[in-house]
Amino acid sequence: xxxxxxxxxxxxxxxxxxxxxxxxxxxxxxxxxxxxxxxxxxxxxxxxxxxxxxxxxxxxxxxxxxxxxxxxxxxxxxxxxxxxxxxxxxxxxxxxxxxxxxxxxxxxxxxxxxx
Numbered sequence: 001x002x003x004x005x006x007x008x009x010x011x012x013x014x015x016x017x018x019x020x021x022x023x024x025x026x027x028x029x030x031x032x033x034x035x036x037x038x039x040x041x042x043x044x045x046x047x048x049x050x051x052x053x054x055x056x057x058x059x060x061x062x063x064x065x066x067x068x069x070x071x072x073x074x075x076x077x078x079x080x081x082x083x084x085x086x087x088x089x090x091x092x093x094x095x096x097x098x099x100x101x102x103x104x105x106x107x108x109x110x111x112x113x114x115x
Contacts, residue, residue, distance in 0.1 A: 010035060012068075012103065017047055023114050027054055032106075042108045048072065050101040058093040061110040070102030 010033075017031035029052035035043045045068070048054075056075065064087050065072075071081040075095040080086055088094060093115055 008036070012045065015045070020046065022055065022057055022112055025055065025114065028052070030054060040109065042106075042111075044106050046104045046106050048096065048098040048102050048104070051099060052101070053097040054095050056093060056095040056115045057112040058115055059088050059090060059108075059110075059112050061090050062108070063088040063112070064107045066105040068103040068105050070098060070100050072096050072098045072102045072104065 015033040017033055020027045020030045020032045029049035031047045033045045033047075035045065037043070048070075064085065065080075066085045067080050067082050069082060071079065073079045073096070074086075075093075075097075078086070
């Protein structure tokens with residue numbers, strides 16, 4: 001990882017993944033690496049193991065997800081593969097599932113809430 005006052009460079013091969021949780025509830029098989037966080041948005045990579053699913057949650061504001069590796073499906077019936085991007089709007093609810101495992105690039109403008 002390279003960093004100075006004007007930028008930060010991070011390579012997926014050089015990071016240490018840490019367990020992800022929503023409202024203190026651990027998400028089994030899901031880890032993340034924070035890229036940047038401000039008082040208005042949070043940007044991170046999220047890694048889901050094969051045959052892993054998140055928990056049903058609602059977004060209190062926007063969430064943008066881009067598939068970097070693998071593929072992921074949501075509880076709304078959509079399937080996303082490498083290079084696909086989806087925006088979940090405020091008050092949308094979903095649960096993610098990855099059959100083969102995946103790495104996602106995520107930007108959230110506020111934390112999700114459990115349903």
